[in-house]
Amino acid sequence: MTHRERILAAIRGEVPDQLPWVPRLEFWYRAHRRHGILPPELRSLTLTEVTKYLGIGCYSSVPDFTEADENGMIDRALGLFHIPVMPYRINFEEVERRVTRHGQETVVEYHTPPGSIRTASVFTEEMLDAGTSISWITEHAIREPRDFDVVGHIFSHLRIEPCFDGYLARRQEIGEQGLAIGYLEGTASPIQHIMKELMPLEQFFYALNDCPEKVHRLAEQIEPFFQRIQQIGAESPAEVLLLGGNYDDSITYPRFFEKYIFPALYDYAERLHRRGKYLMTHTDGENQKLFPLYRRAGFDIADSVCPYPMTRCRLEEIRANFGDRITIWGGIPSTLLCSTSTPEDEFRRSINETVERYSRQSHFILGVSDMATADCEWDRLRFITEKVAAA
Numbered sequence: 001m002t003h004r005e006r007i008l009a010a011i012r013g014e015v016p017d018q019l020p021w022v023p024r025l026e027f028w029y030r031a032h033r034r035h036g037i038l039p040p041e042l043r044s045l046t047l048t049e050v051t052k053y054l055g056i057g058c059y060s061s062v063p064d065f066t067e068a069d070e071n072g073m074i075d076r077a078l079g080l081f082h083i084p085v086m087p088y089r090i091n092f093e094e095v096e097r098r099v100t101r102h103g104q105e106t107v108v109e110y111h112t113p114p115g116s117i118r119t120a121s122v123f124t125e126e127m128l129d130a131g132t133s134i135s136w137i138t139e140h141a142i143r144e145p146r147d148f149d150v151v152g153h154i155f156s157h158l159r160i161e162p163c164f165d166g167y168l169a170r171r172q173e174i175g176e177q178g179l180a181i182g183y184l185e186g187t188a189s190p191i192q193h194i195m196k197e198l199m200p201l202e203q204f205f206y207a208l209n210d211c212p213e214k215v216h217r218l219a220e221q222i223e224p225f226f227q228r229i230q231q232i233g234a235e236s237p238a239e240v241l242l243l244g245g246n247y248d249d250s251i252t253y254p255r256f257f258e259k260y261i262f263p264a265l266y267d268y269a270e271r272l273h274r275r276g277k278y279l280m281t282h283t284d285g286e287n288q289k290l291f292p293l294y295r296r297a298g299f300d301i302a303d304s305v306c307p308y309p310m311t312r313c314r315l316e317e318i319r320a321n322f323g324d325r326i327t328i329w330g331g332i333p334s335t336l337l338c339s340t341s342t343p344e345d346e347f348r349r350s351i352n353e354t355v356e357r358y359s360r361q362s363h364f365i366l367g368v369s370d371m372a373t374a375d376c377e378w379d380r381l382r383f384i385t386e387k388v389a390a391a
Helices: 003-012 028-033 047-054 125-129 149-156 165-177 190-198 201-210 212-235 254-260 262-271 288-297 315-322 344-358 378-390
Strands: 088-092 096-102 105-112 116-123 138-139 156-161 182-185 240-245 278-282 301-305 326-331 363-370
Touching: 003 165, 003 363, 028 125, 047 165, 047 378, 088 212, 096 254, 105 149, 116 149, 125 344, 149 212, 156 190, 156 212, 182 212, 190 201, 190 212, 201 212, 212 240, 212 262, 240 262, 240 301, 254 262, 254 288, 254 326, 262 278, 262 288, 288 315, 301 363, 315 326, 315 344, 326 344, 344 363
Parallel strands: 182 240, 240 278, 278 301, 301 326, 326 363
Antiparallel strands: 088 156, 096 105, 105 116, 116 138
């Protein structure tokens, strides 16, 4: 079987001929290329070519945001991206944007009939050294009550159009080396979008308590954006669509998740299933208290599953909770690949146990959670590859 066939077989509940091994390497690759320390045999290769050289699946779920041109990340502080691989394009109407750049900082002023807001985001040298692909928000879109109306106007005047060329080009590039996922949005619902992208976290929860009518009104204005991108995703060529992520049972705690995130995942999963498609969501936080809701939410793939010691949950506990309902994509904590975090004998023992236990099971795609970091050891990646091939 090819890597693509193995991934799809695992998602469908079949047992592939070999455990799918599809780690996210972009952070490691960018950091090593920036410092000129890629292994000699890799220095002339693209990341896709690196996966072919290593003999592993090519990860293509969360986009590489560095692939955007200079305008692709302008609206990052709104949680809006202009990335070629995404299946839709965003156009602004009745909004004037003024962009100023100072080194690695991008400042954007949005001028609308209800008023103006200013956002800022930045890359630090430390972030670039780590291979980070997305900037840090230093000035959020909503910092005072009047900003709700401005942001509401912006989202109410977005024109979203399907555009599959970039996605199809990516799918052709990786071919049978992997599965090109249709990435829609890193948040699952309007309320989560406000919480994660538009406001500092503490300020969001204060607003939800002190002026819930403003938060919910803005969520209503953002909802058409989510409905439109979900429609486009369902009609796209992608077999799997990614919506939402970064859940944590202390932040998106069960009652919050059930009220504000669960319905969006459930409804979209049902919509995709009617078309023979699958829903992926990015579950890279503390998930223990959310397991009952995950099982009911209807999504098919839990991307970036991160077990102990980086979270409280051991992999076997996650597997037992997901059963044959949800496919795990992940399972190797990134610290395991770093000699400064994990001794060699402990690394080998853990990999041997994981590969032996899951190599002949369905609903399991081996990956690194959340990604192979800049200090990941190349020899450890090769060791995993050899163990998977020999299992």
